[in-house]
Amino acid sequence: MKSLYEDIFTFLKDYFANYLSYNLNYPFIKPWRVNFDITHRCPLRCKTCSVWKKNPEVDEELSLEELKKLLEKMKEWGVDHVSFAGGETLVRKNDVIELISLASSMNMRADLITSGYFLDKKTCERLLKAKVSKISISLDGAKRETHDFIRGRGNYDKVIRTAKNLVSLKAEFKSNVELEFTTVVTGYNFRELIDIFNLMQDLGFDYVNYQVITPDNTFTKGLEYYRDFYESNFWINGNDLNLLKRIALKLVKLKKTGKIRNTRDYLLMMPKYFEKKEKFNVGKCIVGFSYLNIDPYGNISVCGLGPNLNVNDGNINNLWNSKEYKKTRFKIKRCKRPCLMLCYERLDFKILFKAWLELRGWLS
Ligand code: SF4
Ligand code: SF4
Numbered sequence: 303m304k305s306l307y308e309d310i311f312t313f314l315k316d317y318f319a320n321y322l323s324y325n326l327n328y329p330f331i332k333p334w335r336v337n338f339d340i341t342h343r344c345p346l347r348c349k350t351c352s353v354w355k356k357n358p359e360v361d362e363e364l365s366l367e368e369l370k371k372l373l374e375k376m377k378e379w380g381v382d383h384v385s386f387a388g389g390e391t392l393v394r395k396n397d398v399i400e401l402i403s404l405a406s407s408m409n410m411r412a413d414l415i416t417s418g419y420f421l422d423k424k425t426c427e428r429l430l431k432a433k434v435s436k437i438s439i440s441l442d443g444a445k446r447e448t449h450d451f452i453r454g455r456g457n458y459d460k461v462i463r464t465a466k467n468l469v470s471l472k473a474e475f476k477s478n479v480e481l482e483f484t485t486v487v488t489g490y491n492f493r494e495l496i497d498i499f500n501l502m503q504d505l506g507f508d509y510v511n512y513q514v515i516t517p518d519n520t521f522t523k524g525l526e527y528y529r530d531f532y533e534s535n536f537w538i539n540g541n542d543l544n545l546l547k548r549i550a551l552k553l554v555k556l557k558k559t560g561k562i563r564n565t566r567d568y569l570l571m572m573p574k575y576f577e578k579k580e581k582f583n584v585g586k587c588i589v590g591f592s593y594l595n596i597d598p599y600g601n602i603s604v605c606g607l608g609p610n611l612n613v614n615d616g617n618i619n620n621l622w623n624s625k626e627y628k629k630t631r632f633k634i635k636r637c638k639r640p641c642l643m644l645c646y647e648r649l650d651f652k653i654l655f656k657a658w659l660e661l662r663g664w665l666s
Contacts, residue, residue, distance in 0.1 A: 333594040385413040392420035406433035444497030469506040511563035521606025582640035586649035590631040
């Protein structure tokens with residue numbers, strides 16, 4: 303267990319490493335999390351998502367053996383936090399469970415992000431036995447009709463059933479797994495954000511994490527598409543913004559329970575994000591230093607901005623320090639996409655320090 307001084311020292315060291323990395327455009331740090339999008343396949347057709355519209359190249363996906371080797375290389379490199387996402391991650395159920403088991407055997411934190419579609423009781427048990435650190439399930443409405451409108455008929459009942467199974471298995475296995483709902487905030491469900499929080503508590507889940515909708519989660523479309531999207535019912539406009547502000551303030555109060563993952567700043571920025579649209583101030587985005595994303599085919603991609611490298615192009619440390627990555631980090635500095643994604647972090651001492659205090663329960 304670290305002492306308070308060590309903890310403060312680590313925070314300051316990390317902040318200055320980020321500061322220097324960003325300003326000198328050189329990575330003095332390793333990513334704090336590596337995410338594997340292990341497939342683009344998905345049985346759902348969520349209205350908030352464009353990933354399922356891609357044509358998945360199944361034969362080109364990294365094999366289990368390749369992924370295992372990559373995981374071991376990450377560990378050697380010093381990464382101790384990985385996550386597995388999709389498409390629908392559990393399309394590759396057996397592979398994912400084996401990868402989580404390998405990661406936990408190497409003392410790495412391994413999170414699973416899923417729609418819950420394939421999470422039957424047996425799979426939940428296998429995941430807990432593999433020592434998954436967190437299971438994050440999408441929940442887009444407190445009401446069945448809201449969630450199912452976004453994610454497809456029958457999905458709400460499946461998610462609730464799965465949540466109940468997970469809570470009882472967590473107790474039975476005496477597991478430390480964190481059970482979390484993730485909600486994509488849109489014009490269709492923002493009125494239910496407090497009810498989603500209450501539902502999460504009633505079900506015995508540990509956390510809820512709100513993620514404002516991004517017009518294009520494939521990062522392939524131009525600003526014209528964004529402008530049309532702002533006029534759609536997915537966006538929150540007009541008088542609804544005042545209601546969202548009031549809801550955000552209530553959520554800030556509910557943060558005292560310790561069950562809302564978002565920082566206070568994130569919650570308060572949500573109405574601004576919807577209000578300002580293209581003018582939303584992105585600030586200094588450090589995603590190019592803090593986070594590494596690997597797509598199903600081994601390509602390293604940061605929000606569609608490059609670096610067009612593949613994990614098979616060489617040693618991961620060399621790729622991270624490469625010229626191509628450097629160019630991508632320049633592009634990130636110029637990124638003007640309105641953005642409040644959960645992987646996005648601003649280089650802002652006040653925001654990061656407040657988030658650090660909140661994480662320790664010293665600020666709510
Ligand atoms: S949001 Fe997830 S579950 Fe829904 S269609 Fe996209 S990849 Fe599939
Ligand atoms: S601001 Fe950062 S995280 Fe957001 S889209 Fe741009 S590069 Fe990506």
